[in-house]
Amino acid sequence: MADQTVPAVGTAGPARRQSGFFARHSTWLLLAPGIVWMVLFLVVPLGMMVYVSFWTQTTFSISSDLTLQSWITFFSSETYFGALLRTLKIWIIVLALTFVIGYPTALFIGQFVRDKTVQTILLVTCVIPFWTSFLIRVLAWRPMLGLEGAINIVLLRLGIISEPIEVLLFTELSVVIGMVQIYVVFMVGPIAFMLARIDESLIEAARDLGASTWTIFRKIIFPLSLPGVVVGAIFVSVMVLGEFATASALSGRKVNLLGNIIVTQVGSLKWAFAAVIGVVLTVIMAIVIGGLLRVVNLRREL
Amino acid sequence: MQNNGFLRTALGLYTALFIIFLYGPFVVMGILSFQAGPEGGPQFPIIEWSTYWYRHVFGLTPPSRVAPLPIGEALLRSLTLAFATMVVSTVLGTLTAQGFRRNFRGSGPVFYLVVLGMMVPGVLLGLGMALVADQLDIARTWWGTAFVLHVVYTFPFAFLVMLAIFNRFDKSVEEAAWALGVSPGRTFRKITFPMIFPGVLSAMLFAFTLSYDEFPRTLFTGGSEVTMPIAIYGTFAVEIHPNIFAFGVLTTLFSFALLSTYGILMAMSVRRAKFAAVQEDIE
Numbered sequence: 001m002a003d004q005t006v007p008a009v010g011t012a013g014p015a016r017r018q019s020g021f022f023a024r025h026s027t028w029l030l031l032a033p034g035i036v037w038m039v040l041f042l043v044v045p046l047g048m049m050v051y052v053s054f055w056t057q058t059t060f061s062i063s064s065d066l067t068l069q070s071w072i073t074f075f076s077s078e079t080y081f082g083a084l085l086r087t088l089k090i091w092i093i094v095l096a097l098t099f100v101i102g103y104p105t106a107l108f109i110g111q112f113v114r115d116k117t118v119q120t121i122l123l124v125t126c127v128i129p130f131w132t133s134f135l136i137r138v139l140a141w142r143p144m145l146g147l148e149g150a151i152n153i154v155l156l157r158l159g160i161i162s163e164p165i166e167v168l169l170f171t172e173l174s175v176v177i178g179m180v181q182i183y184v185v186f187m188v189g190p191i192a193f194m195l196a197r198i199d200e201s202l203i204e205a206a207r208d209l210g211a212s213t214w215t216i217f218r219k220i221i222f223p224l225s226l227p228g229v230v231v232g233a234i235f236v237s238v239m240v241l242g243e244f245a246t247a248s249a250l251s252g253r254k255v256n257l258l259g260n261i262i263v264t265q266v267g268s269l270k271w272a273f274a275a276v277i278g279v280v281l282t283v284i285m286a287i288v289i290g291g292l293l294r295v296v297n298l299r300r301e302l
Numbered sequence: 303m304q305n306n307g308f309l310r311t312a313l314g315l316y317t318a319l320f321i322i323f324l325y326g327p328f329v330v331m332g333i334l335s336f337q338a339g340p341e342g343g344p345q346f347p348i349i350e351w352s353t354y355w356y357r358h359v360f361g362l363t364p365p366s367r368v369a370p371l372p373i374g375e376a377l378l379r380s381l382t383l384a385f386a387t388m389v390v391s392t393v394l395g396t397l398t399a400q401g402f403r404r405n406f407r408g409s410g411p412v413f414y415l416v417v418l419g420m421m422v423p424g425v426l427l428g429l430g431m432a433l434v435a436d437q438l439d440i441a442r443t444w445w446g447t448a449f450v451l452h453v454v455y456t457f458p459f460a461f462l463v464m465l466a467i468f469n470r471f472d473k474s475v476e477e478a479a480w481a482l483g484v485s486p487g488r489t490f491r492k493i494t495f496p497m498i499f500p501g502v503l504s505a506m507l508f509a510f511t512l513s514y515d516e517f518p519r520t521l522f523t524g525g526s527e528v529t530m531p532i533a534i535y536g537t538f539a540v541e542i543h544p545n546i547f548a549f550g551v552l553t554t555l556f557s558f559a560l561l562s563t564y565g566i567l568m569a570m571s572v573r574r575a576k577f578a579a580v581q582e583d584i585e
Contacts, residue, residue: 034395037394037454038457104320134517137328142344150330181326242424266429282422
């Protein structure tokens with residue numbers, strides 16, 4: 001197979017010149033390695049997760065007798081169900097904040113900076129923090145937020161507060177702050193990209209016809225940037241819903257998201273419970289992405 | 303809209319604040335990495351400026367109560383893993399994107415199957431793979447179960463990059479070469495490869511950095527021999543020390559070196575492409 005696919009990589013021509021059977025199937029030969037890899041290592045593990053969620057879990061072992069017990073435990077347990085609600089709450093807050101905080105920046109980069117070089121420099125500036133390990137970036141919030149952290153020190157020096165703010169670290173707030181800072185760029189990028197593509201003459205025409213800045217934003221700029229918002233929202237949602245590291249680093253393990261519970265369950269070899277939570281997370285994710293994709297038709301817009 | 307001076311200034315100021323917000327923790331990390339050691343903690347005030355924690359990272363300090371970061375082997379593993387992931391996912395991405403150059407029935411499902419790999423949260427994929435390994439009695443190792451998941455994660459990125467490159471690729475140049483009787487091998491070397499090279503480089507860069515920093519997938523499937531991110535995650539549980547910040551600064555510098563290499567290679571490839579075009583004219 002290697003002999004057939006390798007020359008075809010760069011030179012579709014010879015393959016095309018051979019008529020009939022091979023030419024028709026060369027596409028599938030090229031695709032086969034990728035498809036096989038994804039089926040074996042992506043579809044099978046996810047299928048396995050769904051299957052295991054129906055297995056019988058006892059304290060010390062797991063057997064493949066099918067049961068709904070783990071599911072019943074999940075939905076009747078205060079801890080697990082609470083974690084589900086907390087995950088959804090933090091996801092909504094982070095999603096809303098990344099949008100509200102990110103949009104003005106995207107607007108500036110995409111619409112007000114017309115020089116392509118400056119645009120690129122600004123976007124690269126936003127991306128540079130990503131060159132530090134994700135986990136270290138999360139840890140770097142600790143000296144920022146703590147009782148003797150940078151924010152409290154600055155606010156105290158400025159005389160804005162007289163007592164250090166305690167709620168900054170090891171609370172849900174610190175988790176939200178950390179996540180917003182880490183993920184907001186995924187919102188800025190796609191929106192700025194869509195905004196930069198808007199045909200300038202459209203806006204000029206609107207202005208010539210007497211439209212106010214606000215009307216132009218509402219009727220032209222915002223609707224045209226919507227695909228970017230949706231792509232950004234999908235990025236942020238996927239990452240926040242599956243999060244556990246930020247929560248465990250910045251909440252002192254006090255805020256448990258679904259991801260954290262999966263980690264704990266796997267640690268204590270409770271595979272069936274972990275699988276149930278995994279399936280719940282997958283379903284939430286599917287609903288969220290499906291819902292977002294209904295807002296705009298991405299395949300048509302991009 | 304961009305003529306509105308007030309709005310422009312306001313948004314510009316906002317963007318400046320936004321960038322400070324992005325860099326804030328980063329700067330604090332940089333400052334605290336010069337904390338005095340070993341008694342200085344990861345918080346203000348700075349007791350005394352020193353490079354103690356940098357020497358600590360490299361194991362050049364006398365033993366103290368702060369255990370050295372287990373970076374030596376972990377770093378080597380992470381780099382090996384990132385390199386292998388980079389090679390495999392770039393090859394898979396290029397092959398698949400090449401397959402997509404022609405329309406075929408079933409392209410939709412195949413496209414989504416591949417893209418699913420970057421959409422599924424790492425913790426789910428790691429869990430699924432751990433379950434499979436557990437059932438089949440496969441040992442979980444960083445070069446086995448973790449490696450295949452890294453490729454599942456990075457292959458879609460490589461695929462999308464190559465797809466974008468092939469979409470903008472002018473097929474008629476290739477066809478002209480064949481029509482003129484240039485051998486397929488020579489066509490690939492002289493025409494196709496120089497044209498897709500920037501894409502290949504970007505795909506490699508994506509795959510390498512994503513894999514190097516990958517963590518939720520590796521956590522469940524990496525086994526007992528830890529990679530770099532897992533080693534850092536291990537420090538979450540215990541007290542953190544400024545050595546982790548010093549290490550963060552060092553890795554960032556390493557990343558910059560990598561990015562610069564990429565930039566230089568990219569610039570060289572563009573120049574060579576121009577040069578080659580001129581050469582072909584003369585020939």
